Amino acid sequence: MTTLAALATPSPRSACARSGGPSYCDACKVRPLAVCAALEAGELHELDAIVHQGRVAAKETFIHQGEDATSVFSVVEGTVRLYKLLSDGRRQIVGFAMPGDFLGLALHNRYGFSADAVDAVALCKFDRAEFDRLVSAKPHFLRRLHEFATHELVIAQEQMTLIGRRSAEERIAAFLLMMRDRWARISGASVTVQLPMQRLDIADYLGLTIETVSRTLTRLARDRVILIVPEAVRILDEGRLAQLARS
Amino acid sequence: MTTLAALATPSPRSACARSGGPSYCDACKVRPLAVCAALEAGELHELDAIVHQGRVAAKETFIHQGEDATSVFSVVEGTVRLYKLLSDGRRQIVGFAMPGDFLGLALHNRYGFSADAVDAVALCKFDRAEFDRLVSAKPHFLRRLHEFATHELVIAQEQMTLIGRRSAEERIAAFLLMMRDRWARISGASVTVQLPMQRLDIADYLGLTIETVSRTLTRLARDRVILIVPEAVRILDEGRLAQLARS
DNA sequence: TCGCACGATTGATCTAGCACAAAGACCGTG
DNA sequence: CACGGTCTTTGTGCTAGATCAATCGTGCGA
Known part of the structure; x- marks a missing residue:
């Protein structure tokens, strides 16, 4: 298992024994499709040539605001706060960046x-220059990234509206539903909303x-709208929650 | 001069008599380079083939939230609020979108x-399908748009921080300096910050x-940090303002 | 098993910014 | 140049959420 130090100085590819296909080594516990949920197999195969992998322990910071942007990351497992x-x-x-996010x-x-791990995080790390080269050479790949970026922008604008114009209760309701939907994309629908981050993180997000x-x-x-359980919240009255969150 | 109605139903290209080069007709009072500050002459020439132009009077709405996104716009003159x-x-x-913004x-x-004109606005309007076709065919163009989108994302994240974690005074100071810098890109540096939008717009932005x-x-x-003048503010003590706005 | 550290909850009080109200200021128009 | 509409400023409370201050778990290491 690679550590943050290994991430900072990427281990040689040979450190991960691979069969040559678009699969990642078992040692890293990385599921290939999780590199980016939006990518197709062919694109993953291209990324495969330039990826470095690693893990970050909870609370460790691996991106520092203001420092040279030498890497691009994608989250494979865990939750990252930006x-x-x-x-x-x-x-x-x-x-919050979750599996599949860049x-x-x-x-x-x-x-x-800045970015640090909320819980134990598995990452793919790409050298920025190599990543740029790949992106420049593969327009369809650039298009995916552009889609991802514009989607992030849409989310950021919703967040502005949430923070700028909604009450505390509305913000919490919208947050819970958003987290529920994000986990649904990754691990299927559920009335239990996983909340790996602590209260202070939720506060600073909202x-x-x-x-x-x-x-x-x-x-x-x-x-009786929700039930609070450790590391999570169970939604009891989705209608009421949606009503509080609705625009 | 085209109106909003003409924009909604794009006038045929022949409505703007052009010489074939990357210049726009005088009737529309559109400066070609203003289509997008980030674009180069060659790219403009390509856009030239698919552009429709028009003007929107102050307070008219030309994008309605939730409606089909059939067009892409770029601002040529004036200020738009989103x-x-x-x-x-x-x-x-x-x-706020200003000349050069998409x-x-x-x-x-x-x-x-939704989007509407703060003051009198001149726009370039592109059919979304045609625009997408051009973008797909021209990777360097897509790259420009991607740069623009990621830059917007950075700005959106700063705005979240401004709204979520700063006092009213800090927000106003940061807003004035931001507006000053945006106008500087367009019409050169000045201690006078043009504020075409009204107070309610500033409030709803912050x-x-x-x-x-x-x-x-x-x-x-x-x-004595600023001097309030009609449609603008003059910065008297930039140091103090920057101190209030600084992160 | 104790004790300690860390996070979450709850309580009491305070205040920045909101809400409501009433003047001003400005501008175009008849 | 008086009138009416629109925007802005100013005044007076008020309240949602911040701040300050205890508890209250809960997990973990000695």
Whole structure:
């Protein structure tokens, strides 16, 4: 198992014994299709030639805002938080990256945010220059990335609306439904919403304080809209939740 | 001069008498390079084959959230506000588009926001299908659009941080400096920040109320940080403003 | 089994920004 | 140049959510 240190200095490809196909080594516990949910087999095969893999322990930071953007990542397992820090410590989480998501796609010289692992994370790491070369040579691949980027933009605009114009209760409701839908894409529909991140992360994502998040969840539980369980929330009254979240 | 009606039903290209080069007709008062500041002459020439032009009067809406995304636009003159409306009338402006900016790039079937003209606006309008065909055929062009989209994403993430974690005064200071920088790209540096949008637009962009925007500007003016003039603000103490806005 | 550390919850109070209301300021029009 | 509409400013409470401060689990290592 590779560590963050191994990520920073990518291990040679031979470290992962592979059969030559678009499969990843068992040692890394990486499922090939998870590199990017939107990619097709042929595209994966191309990526396969330039990928480095690794794992990041919970709470470790592997992208530092302002540093040279030398890598592009995709999440294979686990949850990553992307955030901006103000000089006085205030933090805004601008997104959670989950299996299939890309990080660091912006064509800038420096990372615009920091990123660290919420829980244990498995990553694919690509050298930026190699990645760019591949992308330039394969228009269909660039098109996928462009789709991914514009989709991220749509989500970012919804998030602005959520933070700028909605009450705490509405933000929490929308957050729970969003997390439910994201997990549904990965592991199938469920009334149980996995919440690997802690309350402080939810607060910093929604522009609230940890106390407000806690109180709001407690109130929703008291009203029998949700049931709070460790690391998760069970949705009891989806209609009511959707009504609170609706635009 | 074409109107919104003419935009909705694009006038035949012959309506604009052109010499065949990458120049636009005088009647439309459109400067070719303004189609997109990031594009080069060759790329403009390609766009030239599929462009339709028109003008939108102040306050007219030309993109309706949720409708079929049949067109891509670029702003040539004036300022456009992009916004999302909640069912109860709350509004979040997710961005202002100014000369050189593209609108409706997201590869979705429906527009994710509404857009209307803040002041008199000149637009280039492209049929989405034709635009997509051109983009697919010209990888360098797709790359430009991807750059534009990722840049928009970076801006959206900064905006999230602004709205989610900063005080009213910090938001206003950052907004003024941002507007100053955007105009600088178009018409050169100046201590006078043009503000074509009204207070309510600024409020809905920053997640504040009109009263808070007005009071905050008044306070900055009382403290001799800015000078309020019609349709604009003059920056008197840039250092102080930057200090308030800094991350 | 204890104790300690970390996260979550709950309580009490405070305040930045909101909501409502009433003047101003400005501008085009008859 | 008076009138009406629109936008902005200013004044006065009010409240959602922040802040400060205890608890209250829960897991884990000695």
